[in-house]
Amino acid sequence: MACTRCKPSAMALACAALACAALSWLPALAQDVPIATVQVSGARSTPPDANRLGLGVLETPQAITAITADMMRAQGVDSLEDILLNVPGITQAGGHAGIFSNFSARGFQLENASNYFRDGLRFDRQSQISLQNIEQVEVIRGPASLQYGKLVPGGLVNFVTKKPRAVSRYEASVYVNRFGQAEAGFDATGKLDSAGKALYRLNLEARKIDSFRDSVDGESYFLAPAFTFALSDATMLDVMFEHYRHDTLRDPGxxxxxxxxxGSVTRIDPAAFFGEPDATNEVRNSSGALRLNHRVNEQWQLRADYSGSRFERDMHFTVNLNRRPAAPLRVPRVARAGFTDARSDSVRLELFGDFATGEVRHKLxxxxDRLERRVxxxxxxxxxxxxxxxxxxxPTGNASYSSEPLFDERVRASDTGIYLQDQISMxxxxxxxxxxxxxxRENYHERMLDLRSRHDAGATSPSAGFTxxxxxxxxxxxxxxxxxxxxMATNGCGRSYGASRGSQVEAGAKGRAWGGLQWALSAFSLTRSNGLSEDPSGAVDADDNSCLVQGAKQRSTGVELETSGRINRQVRLLxxxxxxxxxxxxxANPAMAGKKLRNAPRRSARMWLEYDLDAAAPGLRASLGVTHVGERFANDSNSLRLPAYTAWDAGLRYALGGDGSLQMTVSNASNRRYVEDSLPNANSVNQAAPRNVSLRYTHQF
Structure with missing residues (x-):
């Protein structure tokens, strides 16, 4: 099915005009005007985008965790799941059968269309992402609508991309693991002109996908060029683009x-595949961004940002159904197809000031901003x-997929916000x-049944804090x-709902100990009101999904503790x-009161240690990690309980002569069988991968 082509919005045209105006300044690059060389640091210890006031961690009255590029390299991570297990309060919240994993923050599942950001700009995360262009991953926990608009209140994830640098550098890497997966990556950066007024960065990745699950394989390709232009002494323009292609077989769990x-799924071979070999999942995801920063004077800056994306998916998949009592050893299944075309555009204009009034300093x-999304x-x-x-x-090998539409949904949504924030230092x-x-404003139209709903709401969200x-x-x-x-009602019931609100009170302490070790302790009480829950009358839509009613109130309270850094010259801890x-x-359903939120364990913990073995072999480092996730529920009614698990990982890194390094990582080192998460319909679960050994070689030149 061809994806629907949409007319360009007025906002997109305005943003294009803004970009053209900015690019019209490019001839200044050819003029012989003295200008400082542009230098953009890639690794940052202070979140640069998730905190747009430029505050340090100790100055920010909210829990923020930043997983740096250095930490990701040290742990040998290969997925977003590997990264986020280092963050307190974050848990996996059900996979989408080989397409991507969902996550929860402080008990609330993050919305893939609104709770993820790239360089501080909203990012529509509807598939797996490549880590090739990621410099740092930042997580703000708790409500953050002040700067970012509509969000599920648990928190947000911000991906900081690799920025162009003035010093030329090239890096190539290759990766293989015991399941047959292989990938190659390339990263290049440097000047486009001798004066350093124009910089570039290019990241490429090709991956052969192979899973521990039988028949699940595929391939992906990634391209990400980025440019930084010094238009004048006071004006900088960043231009970024990403294209990701991901073709794989969908695993139904x-x-x-x-x-x-x-937990009884561990009696089944982890490699057992319940899908079909023609259940393909083809994803095309393209996105771009423009960022213009103009320094008016020493105190004031003007910022203008635009980002746009298009996501296309052509998917054929199977679903495992509940088994019948008369045939408990036979798994009934259905096949269906799905086609998605999602586009989003966002624009943001900001004025930032850093000034003093007497003895008081302000960061204002x-x-x-405005977001438009079309699905x-x-x-x-x-x-x-x-x-x-x-x-x-x-597998039968002859699955057939109906061409008759079951649902044909169209969503048009926008979010316009205006905000003011001041940080006062005394x-x-x-x-x-x-x-x-x-x-x-959101409009929903299910075209098969001609069901329509409209959502139009306004709200004011205050925020305050101190350190x-x-x-x-x-x-x-x-x-x-x-x-x-x-x-938004997207389940065929034709009902319209108002907005949900989140509110949080948080208090804590942050500090630095010996050897550069940073730590943070936070206590929080987070409430979501006017949420959705299953209709107690049992009403369902045409696809047997429960209709929803509004009025649920959910609350999460807890304590988080984290620390990272060096204990001494030889030992690093997270x-x-x-x-x-x-x-x-x-x-609205009295029977639901008191139920636990799904995929929200009462306790979870992560510890990772790296030890320098320079005395035995210069350049050699060994690491050991352990992750514990407590018992949690797979569904809202709390009838399905996922057992707790503890998993170990280990690694060795060796800096070779010259600019090369070799790394070996062992995941699930004890080869334990355990349930990692459940699929959204709770009819199937995902076993964790058996013991996996991977090797990565990286060379800089």
């Missing part, structure tokens, strides 16, 4: 032998497939205050923040611990 105990941020989503009717054996599934005190007003520097290496803080999140109680406090 594995059904648990005991439908009341998802005023801005306006066309077609799903075909179910086709019944032959059941397969629970313990020895065999000696050891830093006080932050801000307010934002949003206007949300107090008790000592040069210790700060105490407290904050209050609110968030706004829209609810540790994170979360104690959390996330539950339903009120619901």
């Amino acid at each position: 594995q059904p648990a032998p005991d439908s009341r105990d998802p 941020l005023a801005g306006v 066309d989503d077609l799903t075909t009717a179910n086709t019944m497939l032959a059941p397969v054996d629970l313990f020895h599934p065999r 000696g050891a005190w830093n006080v932050m205050m801000g307010v934002r007003h949003d206007r949300l 107090y520097r008790v000592a040069p290496r210790l700060s105490l803080y407290a904050s209050y923040s609110r968030s706004l999140d829209s609810n 540790a994170a611990f979360t104690q959390m109680n996330a539950r339903v406090s009120a619901d």
Whole structure:
């Protein structure tokens, strides 16, 4: 099916005009005007985009974690799951069968269309992402609507991309693992002219995908050029583009032998595949961004940002259904197809000031932003497939996919916001205050049944907080923040819903210990009101999905502790611990009150240590990590309980002579079978991969 072509919006045309105006200044590059060489640092210890006031970690009255490029290299990460397990309060929240994983923050599942950002600009994460162009991953936990608009209140994830540098550098890497997966990456940066007024960076990646699951394979390709232009002494322009192609087989997960105990899936071979060999998933994702920064004087800056993306997916997939009591060892399945075309455009204009009024210093941020999103989503009717054996599934190899539409959905949404924020410094005190007003508009049309709903809401979200520097290496803080999140009826029930609100009170302490070791302790109480829950009347749509009613109230309270850095010259540590109680406090269905939020364990922890073995072999480092995830529920009714697990990983890094390095990483070192997460419909779960050994060679030149 061809994707729907949309007319360019007025906002997109305006942004294009802004870009053309900025690019019209490029002839200045050819003029012989003295200008400082542009230098953009790639590794940053202070979040540069998730905190647009430029505040240090000790000055920020909110929990923020930054996983740097150096830490990602040291751990040998190969996926977003590997990165986010280092962050307290973050847990996996159900996979989408080989397409991508969902995550929850402080008990609330992050929305893929609104809770992810790239360089501080909204990023529509609808598929796996390449790590080739990622310099740092930042996580703000708790509501953050003040600067970022509509969000699920648990937090946000910001991907900081690799920026152009003035010093030429080239890096090539190759990777293989025991399951047959292989990839090659290339990273180049340097000057485009001798004066250093124009810089470039280019990242490329090709990957052969091979899974521990039988028949699940594919390939992906990634391209990301970026440019930085010094248009004048006071004006900088960044231009970025990414294209990602991902073609793979969709894995429907594995059904648990005991439908009341998802942990019983470990009785099935982890390699057992319950899908079909023609269940293909083809993804094309292109995005670009423009960032213009003009320094008016020493105190004031003007910023203008634009980002746009297009996501296209052509998917054929199978779904495991609930087994019948008369045939408990046979797994019924259906096949269907889906086609998605999603486009988004966002623009942001900001005025930033850093100035003093007497003894008081201000960092003032005023801005306006707008997001437009257009989604066309077609799903075909179910086709019944032959059941397969629970313990020895065999694909039929002849699955057929209906061309008859079951759902044909169209969503048009916009979010316009205006905000003001001021950070006031007075000696050891830093006080932050801000307010934002949003206007949300969403229109939903299910064209097969001609069901329509409209959502139009406005809301004001205040935020306030303070930090107090008790000592040069210790700060105490407290904050209050609110968030706004829209609810769109996309399940064929034709109902319209108002916005959900989030609010949080947080307090804690942050500090630096010996050897550069940083730590943070936070306690929070987070509430989401006017949420959605299943209709207690049992009403369903044409696809047997429960209709939803509004009015649910959910609350998450807890404590988080994290630390990272060097204990001494030889030992580096990263540790994170979360104690959390996330539950339903009120619901239209009285039976739901008191239930735990799904995929929200009461306890989770992560510890990783790296030791320099220079005394034995110069350049050699060894690491050991352990992850614990407590018991949690796979569904809202709490009838399916996922067992707790503890997993180990280990690694060796060796700096070779010259500019090369070799790394070996062992994941699930104890080769334990455990349930990593469940699929959204809870009919299937995902076993973790068996022990995996990977090798990566990197060479800089």
